[in-house]
Amino acid sequence: MIRRMALVIIVSLVFIIGIFSICKMRLADANKEAAEKNQQMESELDDFKNKNIENILYTDDVFSIRKLTKDTYVYTAYGEFNGQKYPANGLILVGNSGLILIDTPWDDKKTRDLLAILKNTFHKNVSDAIVTHFHNDRVGGIKALQEEDISVHSTPLTDMLAVSDGYAHSLGDLSNNDFLTIDGRTLEIYYPGKGHTEDNITIYDKKDKLLFAGCFSKNNSDKTLGNIADADIPEWLKSINKLQEKYTEEQINWVIPGHGNLGGYDLLDHTKSLVEEQLKEHSK
Ligand SMILES: [Zn+2]
Numbered sequence: 001m002i003r004r005m006a007l008v009i010i011v012s013l014v015f016i017i018g019i020f021s022i023c024k025m026r027l028a029d030a031n032k033e034a035a036e037k038n039q040q041m042e043s044e045l046d047d048f049k050n051k052n053i054e055n056i057l058y059t060d061d062v063f064s065i066r067k068l069t070k071d072t073y074v075y076t077a078y079g080e081f082n083g084q085k086y087p088a089n090g091l092i093l094v095g096n097s098g099l100i101l102i103d104t105p106w107d108d109k110k111t112r113d114l115l116a117i118l119k120n121t122f123h124k125n126v127s128d129a130i131v132t133h134f135h136n137d138r139v140g141g142i143k144a145l146q147e148e149d150i151s152v153h154s155t156p157l158t159d160m161l162a163v164s165d166g167y168a169h170s171l172g173d174l175s176n177n178d179f180l181t182i183d184g185r186t187l188e189i190y191y192p193g194k195g196h197t198e199d200n201i202t203i204y205d206k207k208d209k210l211l212f213a214g215c216f217s218k219n220n221s222d223k224t225l226g227n228i229a230d231a232d233i234p235e236w237l238k239s240i241n242k243l244q245e246k247y248t249e250e251q252i253n254w255v256i257p258g259h260g261n262l263g264g265y266d267l268l269d270h271t272k273s274l275v276e277e278q279l280k281e282h283s284k
């Protein structure tokens with residue numbers, strides 16, 4: 001009897017130890033996997049920054065599409081500004097079943113062209129778009145999107161300003177501090193206050209640690225604030241401070257400016273120093 005009990009205890013012990021080691025192995029595997037993934041993400045980021053954003057998926061005379069993360073792409077569209085060829089950045093987010101576009105190219109024709117390119121490249125349709133302020137490099141193609149039954153999200157202010165400039169109505173459905181989940185992608189909409197324009201919003205993707213700052217942020221080679229026809233410079237400074245209070249450096253891998261090279265958190269610092277310079281200029 002005692003021998004039988006001892007046998008049962010030994011068998012149970014062996015069983016428990018066995019389960020325990022399997023769990024431990026699995027945990028170690030998971031840790032290793034997480035570390036590898038992290039390392040891979042970091043090296044992807046380094047690659048990207050060093051090469052100044054290669055990873056080109058598509059390019060022609062007007063457009064380029066570059067891969068930023070597994071399911072997030074930046075598109076650049078060349079338009080004309082003051083008689084010069086001028087690039088503007090937008091985003092393409094791959095959702096569960098379709099695509100989400102952040103900002104339209106400069107006009108309806110270019111937007112139709114981009115939709116066709118996206119269809120050919122991703123084999124998916126755009127279901128939704130978000131526009132980040134009322135200038136043509138953001139809302140110029142609203143009509144072309146609506147022809148394809150694409151929902152165009154905006155704040156009521158952007159909608160109002162765009163319509164008064166002759167563009168089609170967008171939904172005006174976003175609030176100044178909003179979470180939006182579209183097709184499996186969760187985005188944070190934030191209005192930091194007036195800056196490049198009185199309606200400029202930013203879009204943050206926590207998963208990718210990516211802040212689409214649009215024309216609220218300059219790029220690192222910009223020496224001036226560019227088009228400030230509708231800007232509020234003193235408020236811009238306050239708004240950048242608010243944005244930097246909202247998102248810390250640790251929360252951000254990427255800042256996407258409206259024009260030119262992408263970067264990290266330093267783009268916000270750089271924009272701030274340009275705003276400060278402009279304020280000094282003004283007070284002279
Ligand atoms: Zn603008």
Ligand SMILES: [Zn+2]
Nearest residue numbers: 135137215258
């Ligand atoms: Zn712009």
